[in-house]
Amino acid sequence: MTKILIFGAGGVGSIYALILWRAGCEVTAVCRSNYHEISSNGITVRSKKWGTCLTPTNAVRSAEEAVQYGPYDYILVCSKAFPNTAKLLNPAVGPDTTIVLAQNGIGIEAEYAVVYPNNTIVSGVVYLPTTQVEPGVIEHGTPLERFEIGTFPAHADASSKDKVNALVELFRMGDATCVPYDDIQAQRWYKLALNAAFNPITALTLCDDANFLRSSEGALEVVKDVMREVGKVATAYGYGSVLSEETIAEQTARHEERMTTGGKEPSMLVDVRHERPVEVEAILGNVVRLAKVNGVKVPFLSMLYTLTKARNFAIVKDGGWKPIARVD
Ligand SMILES: NC(=O)c1ccc[n+]([C@@H]2O[C@H](COP(=O)([O-])OP(=O)(O)OC[C@H]3O[C@@H](n4cnc5c(N)ncnc54)[C@H](OP(=O)(O)O)[C@@H]3O)[C@@H](O)[C@H]2O)c1
Known part of the structure; x- marks a missing residue:
């Protein structure tokens, strides 16, 4: 058996x-x-x-x-x-x-x-x-x-x-x-694009996917810009065909539909709501490091990584976290 x-x-x-x-x-x-x-x-x-x-x-x-x-x-x-x-x-x-x-x-x-x-x-x-x-x-x-x-x-x-x-x-x-x-790495890059965009964006804004997309005119384009950056890094590692404008649109379409059918909370947002550590290194840190090794500029991913790391830091409260001290 x-x-x-x-x-x-x-x-x-x-x-x-x-x-x-x-x-x-x-x-x-x-x-x-x-x-x-x-x-x-x-x-x-x-x-x-x-x-x-x-x-x-x-x-x-x-x-x-x-x-x-x-x-x-x-x-x-x-x-x-x-x-x-x-x-x-x-x-x-x-x-x-x-x-x-x-x-x-x-x-x-x-x-x-x-x-x-x-x-x-x-x-x-x-x-x-x-x-x-x-x-x-x-x-x-x-x-x-x-x-x-x-x-x-x-x-x-x-x-x-x-x-x-x-x-x-x-x-x-x-x-x-x-x-x-x-x-299998091609499939990993494909899924990472969506995770690297929607997970941190919703976790940091506390909007579900549909609410984020309806929150401003530029919201969908920001999601796509993050996904395009993942595509640039994937290309540097030989997976250039995985993330095109078409496949990015195909992936975001499901989330756009939810603006009428009802939003969903990605796992990183759920974890933040429950004050649980988030998968910041697997979903953002590693892709930012892979980009750096190959000289690929990823300003959106770097920003999301830094902010999500801070969000995680405030949840885990280790590695130098200090209690809030107010000076009036
Ligand atoms: N759920 C989804 O819809 C979904 C979809 C696609 C991909 N994923 C991915 O699949 C993976 C698993 O996600 P999930 O949603 O199943 O997570 P989850 O519901 O949080 O389950 C993880 C489990 O692992 C346990 N665990 C963690 N560290 C452990 C340790 N040292 N010893 C024993 N148990 C330990 C946790 O225990 P505690 O309860 O004690 O923390 C929890 O029961 C993640 O990478 C996620 O991103 C999830």
């Missing part, structure tokens, strides 16, 4: 637990704040696609505790994409474990490749609108579910490509959509 470890049983991790359990896998989940609920009751998913489902899961609190249910064929990293997460998996990673990153952002794979040079690393782009509404209870409110995956690096050996194809087959058996790509 294929053994799966889900690291981070929030919105995405819980639904991937359900899919892989339906495919006949044994599923273990490293949980944090929802550990007690999942260890007592399993994971409940209320889905527009699959209905209400209960997933029996071995719940553990750390990779150390997860060792008892291993060795793992796949570890799916479904926590938010924060730096220095790779080492947390260490006790549960065996010689044949494939590490799958189911996270937003760009440039997030390198730390895993450094810590686990002999393991297959799979990079994944997630299209799955989902939220944990109470501990261990997940809403999947639109039937969209698509997981795009490929090896990191793209030119990996045949056995790594086989592991990608085997995961695609497990998703199919679990009644879900997983699509393999020879070079």
